[in-house]
Amino acid sequence: MxxxxxxxAAGNPLRDAQDRRLPRIAGPSGLVIxxxxxxLSRKKLMPAVYDLANRGLLPPGFSLVGFARxxxxxxxxxxxxxxxxxxxxRTPFREEVWQQLAQxxxxxxxxxxxxxxxxxxxxxxxxxDKERGTGGNFAFYLSVxxxxxxxxxxxxxxxxxxxxxxxxxxxxxxxxxxGHDLASAQELNEVIHGVFRAxxxxxIDHYLGKETVQNILALRFANTMFExxxxxxxxxHVQITMAEDIGIGGRAxxxxxxxxxxxxxxxxxxxxxxxxxxxxxxxxxAKALVLEKLKVLNAVRLPSDLGKHTVRGQYTAGWxxxxxxxxxxxxxxxDPKSKTDTFxxxxxxxxxxxxxxxxFYLRTGKRLGRRVxxxxxxxxxxxxxxxxxxxxxxxxxxxxxxxxxxxxGVTIRFGSKVPGTSMEIRDVTMDFAYGESFTExxxxxxxxxxxxxxxxxxxxxxxxxxxxxxxxxxDPVEAYWDGHGKPEPYTAGTWGPKAADEMLARDGRSWRxx
Amino acid sequence: MNIDLTHTTSGQVNAALVKARRAAGFPAVGMVLTLVIxxxxxxxxxxxxxxxxxxxxxxxxxxxxxxxxxRSPRDRAQARLDAEVRLGGExxxxxxxxxxxxxxxxxxxxxxxxxxxxxxAPVVVWWPExxxxxxxxxxxxxxxxxxxxxxAAAEDPVATLAHRAQTYAPGDTDLAWTRITPWRSVLAAALxxxxxxxxxxxxxxxxxEGEEYNPSTELLALWLADRLGVPVERNVSEGPxxxxxxxxxxxxxxxxxxxxxxxxxxxxxxxxxxxVALHRRSxxxxxxxxxxxxxxxxxxxxxLCHGLENLGAPAAVQAAPSxxxxxxxxxxxxTTGKAAAR
Numbered sequence: 001m002x003x004x005x006x007x008x009a010a011g012n013p014l015r016d017a018q019d020r021r022l023p024r025i026a027g028p029s030g031l032v033i034x035x036x037x038x039x040l041s042r043k044k045l046m047p048a049v050y051d052l053a054n055r056g057l058l059p060p061g062f063s064l065v066g067f068a069r070x071x072x073x074x075x076x077x078x079x080x081x082x083x084x085x086x087x088x089x090r091t092p093f094r095e096e097v098w099q100q101l102a103q104x105x106x107x108x109x110x111x112x113x114x115x116x117x118x119x120x121x122x123x124x125x126x127x128x129d130k131e132r133g134t135g136g137n138f139a140f141y142l143s144v145x146x147x148x149x150x151x152x153x154x155x156x157x158x159x160x161x162x163x164x165x166x167x168x169x170x171x172x173x174x175x176x177x178x179g180h181d182l183a184s185a186q187e188l189n190e191v192i193h194g195v196f197r198a199x200x201x202x203x204i205d206h207y208l209g210k211e212t213v214q215n216i217l218a219l220r221f222a223n224t225m226f227e228x229x230x231x232x233x234x235x236x237h238v239q240i241t242m243a244e245d246i247g248i249g250g251r252a253x254x255x256x257x258x259x260x261x262x263x264x265x266x267x268x269x270x271x272x273x274x275x276x277x278x279x280x281x282x283x284x285x286a287k288a289l290v291l292e293k294l295k296v297l298n299a300v301r302l303p304s305d306l307g308k309h310t311v312r313g314q315y316t317a318g319w320x321x322x323x324x325x326x327x328x329x330x331x332x333x334x335d336p337k338s339k340t341d342t343f344x345x346x347x348x349x350x351x352x353x354x355x356x357x358x359x360f361y362l363r364t365g366k367r368l369g370r371r372v373x374x375x376x377x378x379x380x381x382x383x384x385x386x387x388x389x390x391x392x393x394x395x396x397x398x399x400x401x402x403x404x405x406x407x408x409g410v411t412i413r414f415g416s417k418v419p420g421t422s423m424e425i426r427d428v429t430m431d432f433a434y435g436e437s438f439t440e441x442x443x444x445x446x447x448x449x450x451x452x453x454x455x456x457x458x459x460x461x462x463x464x465x466x467x468x469x470x471x472x473x474x475d476p477v478e479a480y481w482d483g484h485g486k487p488e489p490y491t492a493g494t495w496g497p498k499a500a501d502e503m504l505a506r507d508g509r510s511w512r513x514x
Numbered sequence: 515m516n517i518d519l520t521h522t523t524s525g526q527v528n529a530a531l532v533k534a535r536r537a538a539g540f541p542a543v544g545m546v547l548t549l550v551i552x553x554x555x556x557x558x559x560x561x562x563x564x565x566x567x568x569x570x571x572x573x574x575x576x577x578x579x580x581x582x583x584x585r586s587p588r589d590r591a592q593a594r595l596d597a598e599v600r601l602g603g604e605x606x607x608x609x610x611x612x613x614x615x616x617x618x619x620x621x622x623x624x625x626x627x628x629x630x631x632x633x634x635a636p637v638v639v640w641w642p643e644x645x646x647x648x649x650x651x652x653x654x655x656x657x658x659x660x661x662x663x664x665x666a667a668a669e670d671p672v673a674t675l676a677h678r679a680q681t682y683a684p685g686d687t688d689l690a691w692t693r694i695t696p697w698r699s700v701l702a703a704a705l706x707x708x709x710x711x712x713x714x715x716x717x718x719x720x721x722x723e724g725e726e727y728n729p730s731t732e733l734l735a736l737w738l739a740d741r742l743g744v745p746v747e748r749n750v751s752e753g754p755x756x757x758x759x760x761x762x763x764x765x766x767x768x769x770x771x772x773x774x775x776x777x778x779x780x781x782x783x784x785x786x787x788x789x790v791a792l793h794r795r796s797x798x799x800x801x802x803x804x805x806x807x808x809x810x811x812x813x814x815x816x817x818l819c820h821g822l823e824n825l826g827a828p829a830a831v832q833a834a835p836s837x838x839x840x841x842x843x844x845x846x847x848x849t850t851g852k853a854a855a856r
Binding site for chain 2: 020025053054059094097
């Protein structure tokens with residue numbers, strides 16, 4: 001349970017541990033979004049705030065402050081939010097919910113180095129405390145490119161916005177990328193931690209807000225039937241895939257020079273690896289979780305021959321899903337000589353008793369076959385089979401696949417007899433689909449994460465140690481790639497370069513087709 | 515897909531379900547519970563619609579038991595089961611079976627329902643109206659983990675509530691209680707919010723205002739009395755539903771006021787007034803909330819059985835004698851019946 005929510009609930013006679021219908025409602029608070037005109041803000045943040053309000057999880061008096069370089073009045077801002085909510089919200093639009101929200105919307109125009117604008121922001125916050133009872137509790141969401149982080153954070157400090165009045169809190173919320181290598185990540189952390197306490201900084205990795213990712217922990221630690229198999233005695237290898245069918249779209253400026261490994265492997269895939277491989281935490285509070293995740297990340301070892309066990313690729317023009325698409329080098333705003341990877345696959349080993357000798361294969365890419373994220377735990381073959389080799393010809397390895405998105409769920413693959421007079425064994429799958437057993441639309445990751453920020457619940461946010469350790473893992477790979485050759489080309493709409501298949505073939509394995 | 519069966523048995527209905535699933539191409543079953551709705555011809559449509567909507571959140575096999583005992587001696591003497599299997603389309607995400615129990619069979623619904631329950635999955639029985647006098651003792655009720663009644667649909671809602679308290683068994687729940695969850699969460703949140711540097715104000719008295727004959731008003735008052743250990747007054751208003759709750763504290767009044775059934779105003783001493791969306795929810799939303807947890811609802815139990823003897827009386831609900839928030843005692847005092855029969 002979260003720190004301040006638990007503290008507030010303690011001693012409240014209307015709260016009772018047995019009364020589980022009452023939801024966790026955030027305490028009095030407000031959210032300030034920098035870069036409120038951006039895509040993320042319109043498509044994810046604003047709708048998530050509305051959906052939270054609609055589900056009755058925001059406190060009465062919750063206030064939303066936008067900060068951006070626009071000549072807007074409060075009403076103009078409210079109109080922008082209104083349109084964003086109408087278009088993107090998950091839950092149905094209700095006028096009374098909107099009224100409740102709209103009364104607490106404010107807009108502060110300005111650029112990030114404008115002292116006057118930050119003074120206006122300060123006054124706005126004071127007024128909200130008086131008019132709306134936000135109690136001095138504010139979260140600052142930095143939905144801006146990382147190069148502005150230092151300026152914004154320093155401005156918050158300079159104008160006393162980062163200092164919480166006694167009995168209240170001020171929090172910073174930052175989005176990835178958390179740096180582009182270890183040195184820059186450390187620098188960034190120093191800047192932010194110089195202003196906000198480490199425990200008040202929330203790094204959003206929206207993957208961790210997904211129900212399916214949280215379900216990894218439930219699957220592993222609430223059940224008995226999986227955990228006994230979850231080790232080197234039974235597991236042959238693990239494949240973690242995050243594939244996108246889209247290209248880089250309008251993100252050329254950000255993407256070129258960064259590449260898929262930094263964009264995806266460093267954060268999402270290593271977090272998924274940590275959750276899949278970690279030991280059982282002593283409890284589900286943020287401290288115990290980060291401890292176990294760090295422990296396993298610290299045990300991660302890169303292969304000695306990076307040339308043989310890592311692959312990067314770059315998509316070339318081709319047909320994808322019936323549409324003709326450009327190659328990476330032909331995309332607008334990309335240097336035709338760019339060596340940026342749009343596909344990356346690496347093999348990692350984990351040096352501990354549970355996983356020694358079990359490789360974890362991580363791959364990600366753009367313009368691949370389809371959009372899918374999954375974790376596949378592939379088991380060893382039965383050590384002895386009483387059946388003839390011909391009987392089991394079509395039998396593959398048992399596998400447990402956690403589908404993170406889309407079509408969230410869990411699949412188990414095992415062999416079964418084909419009906420008929422002869423003994424023939426073939427792979428079948430047993431499937432659990434979220435959409436089938438639970439709510440048709442589970443809450444968006446951002447809903448959960450914003451609520452957790454307001455509640456001060458840090459479970460689902462990577463800590464700075466994890467971020468830095470992840471860069472430590474990836475940096476040698478990037479350095480090797482910089483010094484050796486260039487990305488392998490692959491045709492858009494396929495499952496990556498040949499070299500990736502060869503990388504697994506060398507180990508006597510092959511990629512699953514997700 | 516719809517399959518109609520007349521003069522049938524549960525076995526044939528089961529076979530029809532398998533056939534319908536095969537035809538639809540999804541033999542795997544992801545349903546999490548069986549929901550049995552006990553109703554009659556006139557009311558089944560609305561109840562089924564609500565349950566189908568709720569099944570989008572909780573895929574379930576919905577069994578609608580429609581009793582048709584018949585009026586004439588000839589009708590009453592015969593026993594016949596007609597069934598209608600619905601899969602996909604309008605019927606939500608699970609499977610729906612309408613079971614029409616004619617004649618003598620109407621009194622033996624559990625024999626029809628038992629073979630149709632999903633294996634190893636929880637069972638919920640819902641009586642949209644005309645619940646048996648003791649749901650837990652009812653033959654269908656004994657099959658279920660969770661029994662949902664709706665005292666608001668009864669002829670004398672408040673008396674019904676008193677009766678529910680008498681016959682309460684773990685697993686019972688009432689939609690009148692479900693309806694007040696939003697009220698309860700806002701009130702709990704209001705007490706969560708301490709003014710800076712000050713102690714949480716101690717509530718010394720409470721008032722609940724609501725429509726007459728509204729069991730939710732009573733339950734909210736009972737809950738407050740149980741949790742706060744203070745006298746709770748109930749005032750009759752024009753509605754709709756509950757219109758206001760006032761908690762007296764030494765600093766002033768905490769007031770949650772909802773005159774229009776949609777948007778409420780929250781006033782807390784020392785804090786600005788604020789608006790809270792507090793709309794009256796549809797039956798589908800209520801059922802979806804009910805299905806979220808299938809274990810006994812202790813909070814409901816404590817509230818329902820608190821100060822049972824005072825239920826129905828126009829005076830304030832009495833507080834427990836000690837200052838401690840009262841843990842309910844199921845007192846066997848028989849004044850209830852009289853007070854309720856008022």
